[in-house]
Amino acid sequence: MPDKKPHLEVHNLSKSFRINHQIGGYLSLRDQISGLFVKGKMQSEEFYALKDIGFEVSEGDSLGIIGRNGAGKSTLLKILSRITPPTKGRIIVRGRIASLLEVGTGFHQELTGRENIFFNGSLLGMKRKEVQSKFDAIVDFSGTERFLDTPLKHYSSGMQLRLAFSVAAFLEPEIMIIDEVLAVGDAEFQRKCMGKMQDVSQSGRTILFVSHDLDAVERLCRKAILLQQGSIASQGMAGEVIQKYLASGGSVPPGSWPLAGGMLLKALSFADNSILSGDVLPFEIELHNTNDEKPDLTDLCLLFYNYKKQRVAIYDLRNFFGNFQWTGNRISYRGVIQRFNLVEGEYQVGLFYGIDGKHGDLYEVVKLQVKRRPDQFKVNPYDLQYRGFVDLM
Amino acid sequence: MSRDINIEAQEKVWDADRPRWLDWKEMWDHRELFYFFTWRDIKIKYKQTVLGLLWAVLQPLMLMVIFTLFFGNALNVPSGSLPYPVFVFSGLVIWNAFSSGLTGAANSMVSNAQIIRKVYFPRLIVPVSTALSAFFDFTIAFILFGLLLIFYRQPVSISAVIYWPLSVLLAFLATLGPGSLLAALNVKYRDFRYVIPFLIQLIFFVTPILYPFSVIKLPWLTYVAALSPMFAPIHLFRAPLLDEDVPIHLIVVSLTSLLLILITGILYFRKSEDYFADYA
Structure with missing residues (x-):
């Protein structure tokens, strides 16, 4: 038998953007026209989101793509999904390809569950007959049969998510591209999804999976590539690549972190970056608004990640009324977490934000070292690996 | 084994440097999406409305x-034998189908930006389907038109069997040309949002809709009217209703204008399609 050709080949793939420093948001014709006359005023800079990427995925293999925010993971997925074209390079695809960059793409609040299943399924590349034949299974998997003919706007967000994932779960392309869609939903449903994805990868289909959840990558993918600033920093068996990624971590960019809507995170700090498990944890956070108008800040939470980059805790910073205290153009917040009950270890603290309807995560803003309490009266404490994340004391 | 052969046969190569032409086969593979987008637009349009299709x-x-x-009454605009x-x-x-189809199509890429940023399919499906859903409204209004003809006991020539479908088809193509052009421009330059209503109003008065063609006395003005893709x-x-003498060469002018805009529109759309997700 001749060598089987891989399902997916990527050769010398690059994507560059031109950044004009003076233009924000979308272009307006005036900017373009005035740009014709006022030369040299606009600083334009070429930015490579991806540089010379090359890899292959053979049939039935699963490839995890890991890396920090801004390393180019999403751009790579978008190119492979044909949503945006590469600047250079070549991609060879053998088989049907379907991508899940989001669950519930095209879901419409006014349409019923049934209607949304058909529209979404069709968008993802299913034929109408295919949706029809899988319809019962999809509904069954989502557990929303009672609401099938209710408009989606009356669904809870959890139900919408379940419905969305269920449609996606019954896609049967040869190659499937998945972007972190598992990061949402309740634990029970996440487990169900992981199970489904494992079935999919074992059924001979090819999976590309991007996630910050290294645990999920390790479980689901045989191989992995690590992206760093648009290039492949490491490529090989998933376990080894994850090790390299963990070893390279730790450095944090100085200055401020851009959020959405012109907001910057200026500071996030703790009174002490090394505390004892169960201690009080005073913290300070400062946000600046750089736009003329105040953006609508709806969500702000501290996120705590363990050494495996799994999220282990969240701390909501919204006040009782769900809004934030502005002082001029700043939000400055001092708070205290009364008992920081996570077990000892090294944690990364990030931020979840919702600004003007856009939500996003910062993953690694500060490091927090948690040590075991010396005065614990338990005579012989168990090893860390048996104790989970939270010390209930 | 059969699976392998199947997969080899499906091999697709995407080269960054090679320009792509309008891919008819791909469009055909996605033909159900035309239906689904149109169906969705119609559904959504009349959800939570009391009068529904009456609108x-x-x-x-x-x-x-x-x-x-x-x-008709105050200004005494003539209307021939009708x-x-x-x-x-x-x-x-038929104008209404054009104007709402054009407005919808021109805004369609922006209003479907969410989907465009997350899923690939031939993008032309979006403006085409949006225009199609406007032509669905036309069929409803057409029924009313039939009733009006009966009410006024208006004789209709048998040639309507050919003229009406032909006219609707041409009106659809006339919608699609500027629709896809504006849809593509709108993604990149939001200025065109403001151009659309103005443009539609302009074409409305240039095209002999409220007045018969015969009132245009200046010869050069007849050519201006004929430049409107909706003239033909x-x-x-x-x-089939009116015996009005419209010189055939003016019809040809209008059809040429229609065709040129259609080709320009679709070509420009195709050319900028790849980058929609970056701007939308």
Whole structure:
């Protein structure tokens, strides 16, 4: 038998953007026209989101793509999904390809569950007959049969998510591209999804999976590539690549972190970056608004990640009324977490934000070292690996 | 084994440097999406409305009443052998499909940006389907048009069997040309949002809809009117009702203009399609 050709080949793939420093948001014709006359005023800079990427995925293999925010993971997925074209390079695809960059793409609040299943399924590349034949299974998997003919706007967000994932779960392309869609939903449903994805990868289909959840990558993918600033920093068996990624971590960019809507995170700090498990944890956070108008800040939470980059805790910073205290153009917040009950270890603290309807995560803003309490009266404490994340004391 | 052969046969190569032409096969593979987008647009349009489909009829009906009162009665605009309401409604019914189809299509890429950023499919499906859903409204208004003809006991030439479908098809193509052009431009330059209503109004008055072609006395002005891509569809739509002499060369001018805009629109759309997700 001749060598089987891989399902997916990527050769010398690059994507560059031109950044004009003076233009924000979308272009307006005036900017373009005035740009014709006022030369040299606009600083334009070429930015490579991806540089010379090359890899292959053979049939039935699963490839995890890991890396920090801004390393180019999403751009790579978008190119492979044909949503945006590469600047250079070549991609060879053998088989049907379907991508899940989001669950519930095209879901419409006014349409019923049934209607949304058909529209979404069709968008993802299913034929109408295919949706029809899988319809019962999809509904069954989502557990929303009672609401099938209710408009989606009356669904809870959890139900919408379940419905969305269920449609996606019954896609049967040869190659499937998945972007972190598992990061949402309740634990029970996440487990169900992981199970489904494992079935999919074992059924001979090819999976590309991007996630910050290294645990999920390790479980689901045989191989992995690590992206760093648009290039492949490491490529090989998933376990080894994850090790390299963990070893390279730790450095944090100085200055401020851009959020959405012109907001910057200026500071996030703790009174002490090394505390004892169960201690009080005073913290300070400062946000600046750089736009003329105040953006609508709806969500702000501290996120705590363990050494495996799994999220282990969240701390909501919204006040009782769900809004934030502005002082001029700043939000400055001092708070205290009364008992920081996570077990000892090294944690990364990030931020979840919702600004003007856009939500996003910062993953690694500060490091927090948690040590075991010396005065614990338990005579012989168990090893860390048996104790989970939270010390209930 | 059969699976392997199958997969080899499906091999697709995407080269960054190679320009892509309009991919008809791919469009055909996604043909169900035309249906689904159109179906969704129609569904959503009439959800939570009390009058529902009646809205498709009400708009041209009210316009007809207003135009009849002011243009027909007050200004005494001639309407040939037809009663003015029939005359103006026969123009409005097809014009309405054009104008709402064009507005919808021109905004379609922006209003579907969420989907475009997350899923790939031939993008042309979006403006085409949006225009199609506007032409669905036309079929409803067309029923009213039929009732109006019966009410006025208006004789209709048998040639309508050919003229009407032809006219609707041409009107659809006339919608699609500027629709896809503006849709693509709108993604990149939001200025065009403001251009669209103005442009539609402009074409409305240039095209002989409220007035018969015969009132244009200046020869050069007839050419200006004929440049409107809707000139030919509207004339063809009225032809079975009205014996008005429209020189064939003006019809040819209108059809040429229609075709040129259509080709330009689709080519420009195709050319900028790849980068929609970056701008949308």
